[in-house]
Amino acid sequence: MSEITKKSTSRPSQTGWGTSRREFLKNTGRIAAASALVAGAVPRIYAAENNTIKVALIGCGGRGTGAASNALSVKNGSIKLVAMADVFERRLANSFKNLAKRPAEQVDVPEGRRFIGFDGYRKAMDCLDAGDVAIFATPPAFRWVHFAYAIKKGLNVFMEKPITVDGPTTRKFLKLAEESVKKNLKVGVGLMIRHCRGRQELKRRIDNGEIGDIVAMRAYRMGSRASTCGPAPDNMSELLYQIQRFHSFLWASAGMYSDYYIHQIDECSWMKGAWPVQAHATGGRHYRGNAVDQNFDNYSVEYTYPDGTKLFYYGRAISGCRGGFDSYVHGTKGSGVVSTRGHYPGKVRTYKGHNMKSENLIWRFPQPEPSPFQLEWDDLIDAIRQDKPYNEAKRGAEASLVSSMGRMAAHTGQVVTFDDILNCKHEFAPDVDKLTMDSPAPLRSDSDGKYPVPQPGILKDREY
Numbered sequence: 432m433s434e435i436t437k438k439s440t441s442r443p444s445q446t447g448w449g450t451s452r453r454e455f456l457k458n459t460g461r462i463a464a465a466s467a468l469v470a471g472a473v474p475r476i477y478a479a480e481n482n483t484i485k486v487a488l489i490g491c492g493g494r495g496t497g498a499a500s501n502a503l504s505v506k507n508g509s510i511k512l513v514a515m516a517d518v519f520e521r522r523l524a525n526s527f528k529n530l531a532k533r534p535a536e537q538v539d540v541p542e543g544r545r546f547i548g549f550d551g552y553r554k555a556m557d558c559l560d561a562g563d564v565a566i567f568a569t570p571p572a573f574r575w576v577h578f579a580y581a582i583k584k585g586l587n588v589f590m591e592k593p594i595t596v597d598g599p600t601t602r603k604f605l606k607l608a609e610e611s612v613k614k615n616l617k618v619g620v621g622l623m624i625r626h627c628r629g630r631q632e633l634k635r636r637i638d639n640g641e642i643g644d645i646v647a648m649r650a651y652r653m654g655s656r657a658s659t660c661g662p663a664p665d666n667m668s669e670l671l672y673q674i675q676r677f678h679s680f681l682w683a684s685a686g687m688y689s690d691y692y693i694h695q696i697d698e699c700s701w702m703k704g705a706w707p708v709q710a711h712a713t714g715g716r717h718y719r720g721n722a723v724d725q726n727f728d729n730y731s732v733e734y735t736y737p738d739g740t741k742l743f744y745y746g747r748a749i750s751g752c753r754g755g756f757d758s759y760v761h762g763t764k765g766s767g768v769v770s771t772r773g774h775y776p777g778k779v780r781t782y783k784g785h786n787m788k789s790e791n792l793i794w795r796f797p798q799p800e801p802s803p804f805q806l807e808w809d810d811l812i813d814a815i816r817q818d819k820p821y822n823e824a825k826r827g828a829e830a831s832l833v834s835s836m837g838r839m840a841a842h843t844g845q846v847v848t849f850d851d852i853l854n855c856k857h858e859f860a861p862d863v864d865k866l867t868m869d870s871p872a873p874l875r876s877d878s879d880g881k882y883p884v885p886q887p888g889i890l891k892d893r894e895y
Contacts, residue, residue, distance in 0.1 A: 483509040484815065485563040487555040489577060491517040491526035494591055495568030498621070499530055501808040502566065502589070503537045508816060511537055514544040514558035516551030517569075518674060518868070523547065549866050552577050561585030562815070570677035570684050571596050571831075572873075575603045576864040578824070582610050587815055589808070591621040593693050593831035594824070596685035598855035601832045608824035615818075619811040620827030623803040624698045624774060626810055629796030630803075633767055633779040637702055641781055641793065643763030645703055648742040650695040650770075651755040657748040658687035659722040662880035670872040679724030680882070681894060682859035682873045687726040688838040689831065692746050695758045696734070696837065697830040698769050699742050702760050706833050707734035707742065709848040714841035716884070717749060723882050725895060732837040744837065761785055765793065776800045842894040844887030857893040 488499045503510055512530060517523040523545055531538050546554040552573075556565050567577045567590035574594045581588050588611075595601040611618055624630055637645065660679045663672035677683035684690050700706055714727035728749050734742040745755075758769035766785045771778040780795035782788075814821030832852055839855070840847040860873035876882050883895040 483511050484812065485511055485513045485559050486566060487514040487516070487559050487563070488512060488526070488566045488568070489516045489552045489555055490566070490568035490570075490591075491515055491519075491523045492568060494621075495566060496526040496529055497804065498566050498568055498589060498591065498808075499526075500533075501805050502564065502812070503530075503533055504805060505808050505812045507809075507813060509536075510812070511539055513539055514546070514555040515540050516546040516555040518547065518549060518551070518671065520547050548868060553580055556580060556584050556586060559584065559586055562587065564589060564811075564815070567591065570674055571690075572600075572677075572683045572860050572863050575600055575607060578604070578607050578611070582607060582614060582616065585614060585616070587617040587811075588824075589619040589621070589811060590827070592827060593685050593689045593834060594620060594827045595831040595835070596682065596689070597835060597857060597859050598832070598852050599858035599861070601828050601835070601853065604828040604831075605825060608822070608828060611824055612822050617811060617814045617819075617821040618824040619807055619821070620823040620830075621807070622694065622697050622823070622827060622830060623807040624694055624770075624777070625701065625823075626806040627775070627777050627779075627800070627803040628806065629777045629779040629800050630698065630701075630769065632796060633769065633781070634702060636781060636794065637760065637762070637767060638704070640764075642760070642765035642767055645740060645760050645762050647740065647761045648699045648703065648759065649744075649761075650699055650742065650758040651745045652691055652695060653745065653747045653753060653755040655748065655750040655754075656728075657691075658726050659719075659724050661721045662723055662876070668868075668872075669876065670866065670870055671868075673872050673874060676724070679726065680874055681725050682863075685831070685835055686838060687748060688730055688746065688841070689834040691748075692730070692744065692837075693830055693834040694774060695770065696742070696744060696834050699758055699760065700736075700830070700833065702767070702769060703736055703740060703742070705736050705738075706829055706849065707736050707836070709735045709846055710833075710837040710840040711735075711846045712837055712841035713844075714887075723876070723880060725882060725884050727841060727885070730837070730841050732841065734833070734837060759787075765791075775802055775804070777803075839894055842885030842887060843891050845891050855892070 486502050488495055499512055515523055544558055564587045565581050571593050574590055595604050658678035660676040663669050673680045673683055678687055678690055710732055712732040714730040717728045730746040732744040756773050760767045765783045767781045768779055781793040782791040784791055836847050836852040839852055874882055885894050
């Protein structure tokens with residue numbers, strides 16, 4: 432699978448906080464090469480081909496339950512779910528009920544291995560042996576905390592995206608990524624488009640010059656109202672309410688922008704073969720009613736790549752407007768479709784020129800196509816059983832960072848560079864690793880039940 436090329440051609444940092452993209456990624460850039468060599472330098476902690484791989488699910492919402500189901504659907508050997516953890520008892524119970532419909536030899540999670548609370552992640556991972564797999568599908572704020580413990584335990588990991596929410600957590604995560612490679616851990620990140628066989632073939636065709644050099648890209652995710660919420664109810668703590676509605680709060684999820692838009696930002700950057708080095712954006716809030724979330728309702732972002740190429744990204748979550756969920760690349764000889772009306776099926780294709788009509792079609796991927804949600808698990812488990820170099824942690828952190836770069840540009844009204852977001856001092860929830868069921872929320876409402884929201888042009892170096 433192709434890796435994005437890292438080019439140190441960004442402008443010098445404008446923040447004065449000291450770490451440049453060139454300097455910071457100089458050392459972490461060795462990770463990919465190290466992963467190819469590390470197998471002979473450290474103990475081999477992976478499951479043998481005929482051994483059962485045990486799995487712990489940490490975060491039992493819909494995406495976590497789906498990830499566990501995909502894990503148990505891999506066909507190359509025995510896999511068993513043995514532990515689960517969440518902060519909501521009902522959520523864990525519903526997840527277990529759904530997963531328990533699978534064959535009994537695949538799901539062995541008695542009540543004593545179903546853990547409720549902020550320390551449940553440790554208890555669930557303690558049920559595993561080195562080389563087993565932990566699934567992280569909690570709100571992204573907790574990703575670095577859980578990953579650090581998995582590295583300590585010698586566990587392979589699958590984690591949902593995004594995996595960081597701001598600059599400080601990205602810096603922490605990149606260090607953890609390097610540790611995980613040194614320990615020969617296999618790490619998958621839920622940017623499943625990278626595992627789509629159609630997109631992989633499209634990437635090969637673009638690299639081979641089928642549509643010429645990429646000169647521009649554009650992507651759209653336009654849908655109905657999403658990720659809004661009213662004031663917290665009286666029967667739930669502010670902390671648990673924010674975790675339950677995590678898409679509404681930047682500290683918990685990096686907001687709707689990062690959680691929804693990261694896939695298309697990542698897939699376009701993959702096709703380009705580089706990360707963007709700066710973002711310029713607009714956005715706004717409309718028709719809010721009693722909503723207290725921190726999101727904008729629409730975002731328009733111009734990403735710039737090292738050679739000056741642009742990605743134009745448009746996101747909107749307003750009911751009654753025209754919808755769209757597509758990604759396109761434009762080259763000097765033709766154009767390509769990366770996504771068509773969603774993540775799956777991708778229905779990727781290439782065209783001569785830029786009028787995407789049937790008579791100009793060069794190639795399309797055959798239908799039906801396999802699900803990338805399953806393929807990412809097939810690839811991860813195969814790497815574990817065969818001890819292949821496989822670690823997506825660094826790339827996932829960088830994809831999360833450039834997503835935050837665009838979000839911060841819209842929320843501050845400034846041009847934000849890769850260096851700016853990487854070195855930003857504003858950590859949304861610095862004590863997230865210390866939270867308990869009785870802790871105050873990292874974000875507190877005012878006397879009217881309102882939360883701080885972005886103020887472009889007024890708050891220029893932080894999002895709230």
